[in-house]
Amino acid sequence: MIGTIRTSGRGGMVAAALARTAQAVLTALAASVIVWALLPLAPGDVATRVLLARGVQEISAAELDATRAELGLNDPLPVQFLHWIGRVVQGDLGQSFTSQAPVTQEILERLPATLILLGLALALSILLSLLLALIAVGYRDGWPDRAIRLYTQIGAALPTFVFALLALTFIVVGLQMGRVLSDASWRAALVPAFIIGLDRAAGWTQLLRAGLLEAMSSGYAEVARARGASRRRILLRHTLPNTALPFLTAIGVSIGALIGGAPLIEAIFTWPGLGAYLLEALSARNYPVIQAYVLIAALSYVTAALLVDLIALALDPRLREPRS
Amino acid sequence: MNLKSLLLGGAVALGALPAAADDIIRMATSFQIRSMDPVKQGFWMQEFGQGELLMQFQPDGSITPWLAESLERVDDTTWIITIRDGVTFQNGKPMDVPAVLAAIAYHRERNSGTQAVLPAEATFTRTGAREITVDTGKPLPELPNILAHESRLMIIDVAPVLAAGEDFEALDGAGIHTGPYRLVSLDDQRMVAERYEGYWRGMPAMEGVELRFVSDANARILAVQNGEVDIALYPPIAAAPVFAATPNLNLALGPLSTGGFAGFMDVANGAFEEVAVRRAVMLAMDYQEIANAVFHGAKAPATGLYNPNFPWAVENYRHDVEEANAILDAAGWERQGDTRSRDGETLSITIMIYPQQPDLVPLSNAMQSYLSEIGVASEIVSVDSVTEAAMNDLVDWDLALSATGTATVGSVSGFLNQYVACGAERNYGDYCNESLQELIGALDVTMETDRRNEMLREIQRILVEDDPYVFNLTILIERALVSDAWSDYEPAVAWNHIKWDTAPNP
Amino acid sequence: MSLFDLTRPEAPPLAGDRHVLSRLWRHPSGRAGLLAGLALMLFALVGAVWTPHPPDRPDYARALHAPSLSHPFGTDATGRDLLSRAMDGAHRSIGSALVVLGAVFLIGLLVGTTAGLAGGPTDMALMRLTDIAMTLPGLVLAFAVLGLLGPGFVNLLIALIIADWAWYARLARSLSLDARQRPHVIAARMAGIPPWRIVWGHILPGVALRLGIVASLALGGMIGAISGFSFLGLGVQPPRAEWGALLAESRLYFSLAPWLLVAPAGLIFLSVLSANLIGNALRDLASPKEA
C-alpha cells in the first residue's frame, strides 16, 4: 500500500547497482578496521612480540623504542590505522614476523593454489548440484530421486573435513588414487576439488531440488501447464531461472564458508595454499600474516556477495523496480 | 599426477602406479629451507648432500676428518688443520687454503652461533700449502666438535655469496658447496639438486635430489606409502605399528642419537622447589616402557643424561615406584587414593609440551599415568614455544618437555652452558647449583680427557642424586620412513641424511 | 557440508502450537532425529560422570585392538578405550556446542530485542556493531580471534561466540520488530496493558522460542565446527578427548585401525544428522503440503 517511487527500468538498474557497490565498499572498509585492530588488540606489547618473533632473545629498552618508532606505534590509533590502510592500498601488507619477507609476496605465491582448489571445487559443486537436482526432479520419487535424496541427507550431515578425511583415507589412499603431496596444479586439484565439490553439492542439491519442486507447483508453472506447455519447457524456461536466484544467493553465502573452511581443507589435503599458510601463522602468532589472510578473505567475500547481488539484480526485475 | 582417470559421474578407475624407476632421491622433510643464506639457512646444506664440513661426527661419538685430511693438537691452544687435496667447489673452483680461510672468516664475521663458540682471540693462519694453524688463545677442548657442527663452519665459496648480497636466490646453481649434489632450485615447496660430477670422492650414486617440504607428518607418511617419495624424515614414532603393518612403509632405524626428550623442572616455583619431589618423579618414570611400549622400541630407554655410547656416560636412572612413594611419604606428602597432599595442599604438576613434536603427546600421557602411581596429579598444557613460554612465564608450568640434545656432535659444553648454568639463556627453571656451576666452568677449559670424563660423571651424579633438574625421558634412535625399494637406508647421525653413496637397495 | 559453513536454518513459524513435540514425534524423520538426539545427550551425560575405562589411561598391552565386547569401539594406539574417550569427549563436543549456542542465544536475544524494541539511536548503534561483526564470514572471524588469543579450548569457544552472536542479534531484532507490529501486540497496547508486560508476555516468549529453535537446529553444525577446529589443534588440546581431537590424534592410524576414524566421525555425523532431521521435520510441520 505504501510504496517507494517507481524507478524506470534501466536507470533503476544502474542506481541499484551503484548503491549496492557503495555498500560493498563500506563493508570492506568496516572489515579492514577489524583486520587492522588485530594487532593493537593482540595480548602483550606489540613491539615485544615483533622482536620475539624476529628471534631477539634479550630485549633492551633501546631496541623496544626503536621498534616502536619503526612500527609507528607511538602515533594515535586513528593515525596508525590511516598509515596502515594507506600501505594496504599500495599492496604493502607488512613483513612476516617469521620469515622477514614481505607478506604480500608470500601471499601472492600461495594465492593461486587456493584459487585453483576453491574455484574448481566451486565449479564442480555447482555443476554437480544442477545435474543431480534436475535428475531428482525429473525422476521425482523414482529410484534416482531416492538415491540423490539419500546422498544429500548424508552429505548435509557430514562436516566437510570429516567427509574429506573419509574420502582421503578410504578412497585416495586406499585405492592409491591421486597424490598426497600436491603441487598446486589444476590436475592435482582435481581429486580434492571433486571431494569438496561432492560434499558441498549435497546441500545445494537439496536446496535446488526443493526450489525446483516448489517452483514446479507454483502458480506460474501451473498456469503454463494449463496452457499446454510441456514439463521440460516449464522446467527449463520458468522453473530453473526462478530457482537459480535463491541458489545464487546460497552460493554467495557459501563462498564465505568455503574461504573460512580453506585452512581445514588445505590441512587435510596438504594443499600449499593460503589456508595452510594461515595455520602456520596461527601457531607462530605471525600477526601480519593473520591480518593479510583475514583481509583477503573479507575482500573476496564482499566481492563475491557483490557479484551475486549484481547478477541477481540483472536477472530479477522485481529487484530493480520495487512493487508499488 | 597419478590420478588414473576420473569418469564423469564420480566413478574413479583403479590402476597401478608406475614403478619408481627414476634415479633421483626423493625425500620429504618437515622443515622448510627458506633460502640459500649461508648464515641463517646454510646448515641445511650439510643434511641433504650439498655442503660439507672440515670434520665429521661419527655414531660412536668420535670426530673424524672430512674435508680436512687431519686435525692435530699441538698444545693446549694450538691446532693444525691439513685440508684435503683435489677438492673443488661445485662451480669448479679449487677448495684451497685461501678459500677455506675466507669461509671461516665469513662465518666468524656474520654467524652469531660461530661467534659464541669460537673465542674472538682465536686466529686461523695459513702455514703451508694445505696447512692451517689455529691458535685458540685459551684452551678450547671442543674445537673438533665445532668444526663438525653444521651451523658453525660450513665450507663455502665465499666470492659468489658476497656478490649475491641479500639476493640469495642468485645462489641457486652457483655451486658454492663441495658436496655430491648441487642445488639448482629452491622454492617454498621443494629443493632440487643435481649430481656434481666432479665430486672429490667419486661419482655420486644418484642423478639428483628432490627434497619436498611437508610440515604435516601424516602427509609425509602417506607420501612414502603412495610412492611419491622414497624417504620421509621425522616420522612420528608412536605410529610404528602402522608402519609395520602397511605395505611400502618401513621404519628404518639407525644408531643411537645424541639427544632425546628431556624434562626440565621448574625448581623456582611450585612442587619442584622440593628436591624430594624431583627425585621421586624421576624414579616414577618407567624408562623401559616409554622406549619399548609408548614408542614401540623405536627409541632407546634413557639410562642417564647422555647417550651410553659416550665414554663419560653414567647409567644412573632407575625406575622404582616403591622408593619414589617412600621418598614422598618421608617428605610428609600424605596419600589419599590417587593423590597426595600436605597441609591442605595437593601435590600436582603441570607438564608443558608443544605441538611441533607430536610424540610428546603420547609421552606426556604416559607420564601422567606414572605420576598417578605415586600420587602426583598432573595436567598437560600445550604452548607454541616452550622457550618463549618458560622464559617469559607465559603459563604456570612445572615440567617442560623438549627435544634437546645433551651432547650434539659430541660437544657437552653447549648444552650445559645454555640450559643448565646459572642464569643461562635457556635455563627454563631458574636452576642454579654451585658445585655444578664450578664444574661447567672448569670443563670449558680442561683439555685432558680423563679429567673431563670424571667431571662429567660428577655432573651426572649431582643431577640425579643431589639436585635433580633436567633428565632424559627417552633417547632418540636415528630414524626415517622409507619405501620398500629403500629399506636398507640407514639414517645417519648429525643429520647427514644424504651422503655421496646414499642409494636404494641393490 | 554443515557448519563449516555455519548454515542457518530458517526460523520455522511454530510458535503457537502446544503439540509441537508430539507432532514432531509422530513425524517419521522428526522421531528419528529426536531419538538420535536424546541418545547422544544421554551418551554425553553418562560420559561426563562415568566411562567403562579411564579415558586418559594408556594400556600398551591393548594398543590398537579392534572393536570387541570389552572395547566396543576398539582401542587407540596407546591402548586407551575409544568408547570411553568418545564418551568423555561427548560432553566436550556437545556441551561446548551448547555453551556457545546458549551464549549467542542470550547475547542475541538481549542485543536484538533491545535494538528492536528501543529503536532510535540505540538501535542504530547496536545494528552498526552487528554490521561490523558480520562483514567477515563467521569462520574467518573465528580464525582471526583465535589468532589473537592463541589456540585453546576456552579461546575457541570465545572465538565462536564472537563469530556467531551478531547473526542471532540480527534475527532477534527482526523477530522483535515483527512482533511489535503484530495485531495482538497492538490490541494489548490499546487495551491499556503496560509496555513491560507486553514485552514480557507477548514479545519475548515468541522471539525466544523461535530464536531458540534456530539455535537448537544449529547444534549439529556447531559440533561440526568445534570438532573441525579441534582437529586442527586449535581447540581441545591433547590428551583431552573431543570428537574432532580424536580424529586428529588417531589420523596416523586410520589405515591400520579404521575404527578410530569410524567412531568419532560417526558420532559427529549422527549429531549433525539428528539436528537436520528435526529441522526438516519442523519445516514440514510448519508448511504442511497437500497430498
Added chain:
Amino acid sequence: MQPVLTCKGLSVAYATGARPVRDISFSVAPGECFALVGGSGAGKSTIARALIGLHGRGTRIGGELWLGGRDMAGAGPEAWRGVRGRQIGFIAQNPWSGCDPLRPVRDHVAEAWRCHALPASWTEIAARLDRLGVAGAATRMAQAPHTWSGGMLQRASIAAAGALAPPLVIADEPSSALDADRAQSVLDVLRALGSAVLLISHDIGLVLRNADRIGILHDGRLIEQGTPDTLRRNPQHAQTRRLLAALDPMPPRRTAPLPTPLLRLDGISASYDRGRVRALEATHLGIAAGEIVGLQGPSGCGKSTLLRIAMGVERPAGGRIWRAAALDRPAAVLPVFQDPVASLVPHWPIWRSVAEPLSAPHLPRLSRGARRERALSALATVGLHGIDPEARPAELSVGQCQRAAIARATLARPALIVADEPTSALDGPSSWQVGRLLREAADAGTAVLVVSHDTAFLTRLADRVIAMAPGRTLTPGKGARPHRAGEPAGGIAVGA
C-alpha cells in the same frame, strides 16, 4: 448445440484413498457461464484441476469427462497437452503468482502460442490486450508483471487464456485477489471473450450476479443446480440456504445511534515517504456512540491510514481531530484485525488472550480464575462455548479466531471498535456471523468503524458507508452506491 463440457458421475480419488469429489454430473453449453459454488473444503479446486488434467500423479479420475467429443477421464499427459489451451483456457486465482516474475507480461501472453509451437506476434498481443481494456498495452506489456495492477494483469491472463479461442474457459476464483469493483470488471471482460465460462467461486453474491447457471458443491458432491433466480427463490438444500444466508440482511438495529458525536476528523491529511506519497487529503469523518460507519474504497485509497488515525496510533500531517471525553479513558478504542489468527497471542491459550483487557492496570484486579470465567462467558456469547479454552489460536479455524477477537474487544466495553477488513479472510457464513456480532456491539452502545472492500457486506452492516477515492472522501451518505471507476485507479497517488 452440443455442450462444450459434460461430466457424468465424475469422481476424484487421491492415492491416500481420500475421495474429495464424488459422482458429479453437469454440462456447460457453448457461450454459457456455469458457476460452481461452495464453502472451503467443498472440492472446488479439486474439480478445477481435474477438468484440465492437472490432478497430480496417483490421483485417479472416475466417471466420464467429455471435452470436444472425447472422454478425457483416462487420458494420458500427451492427450491432455493437446487439449489445454486449444479446447480449454485457464485463468488462475492470483494474477501475479500466475505469471513468471522474471519475464515481461508479453512473454506470459505469448506463451499461449509458443508452448504449442505457434508463432506469437507482439502487435497481435498488444491489440488483444488493448481490446480487453489495457491502456497503453504496447509499451506496458514489456514491463514485469509485478509492476502491473491486479485487474490489468488478470486481463492479460484472460487474453492468454483466450489466445487460441478455446470453446471453454475455466476460471478458478478469478477475482478473489481483486477489489470488488475491479472484480466485476474482470468478470465482464471474461464474459466478453465469447467462450463458455466455468466459473469457480466461494462468493455466492458474485456468482448470482454473473452466472447463467449455478451448481452448489458441498463435501465433494454437487447437491443442487439451477439458475440464479430459482436458487435464490427456492433453495432445496440446507447447505444452499446456508450459503445464501451470507446475503441475508443483518438483524434490525435494536437501538438507534446516539446523536452525540464521539470522534470527528476534519480535513485530515497524511503522507508517506517524506511527503512524496499523499495517502489522505482533506478527509472528513465523524462517528457517534452506537453508530456503525463503513469505510469503503479501492486499494491504496488511504482507508487503513484513516483507520490508524482514528485509533490514535498515528498522527495526521494536517487537519483537526476532536475526541469525546469517553475516548480518553484507557482501552476506549479496541481493534479487530484482518488476520484473526495473528491478532491473538500465539503462545497463550485462547481464554487468556480474550481475558487480557481485564488485566489492564486501570481496572480492578481480578483473580486468574475470575478472568477465565469472564473470558469463557464472553466466548459463549460469540458462539464459541464448544471450543477448548486452552487451545492455542493455531488450533482454531480462522472464523473462530475472529469471533474470539471480537469477544476480546467487547469484553473491555470500549467506546469504539475499529475493524480493519474483519471478514476478508472468512467465508460467507462466517462473515455474516462477524457482522452480526459487530451489530450486537453497536446495539450495546459501542461505536464501530469498519473498513472493508466487500461492498455488499458493508451496505448491509453499516448505518453509514463512506466511499473513499484516493486521497479524499467522495460521497458521504447512507447506503451509498459503490463507487465504480471507469478505469480502475492504478496503485498509489504520487504527489507533486
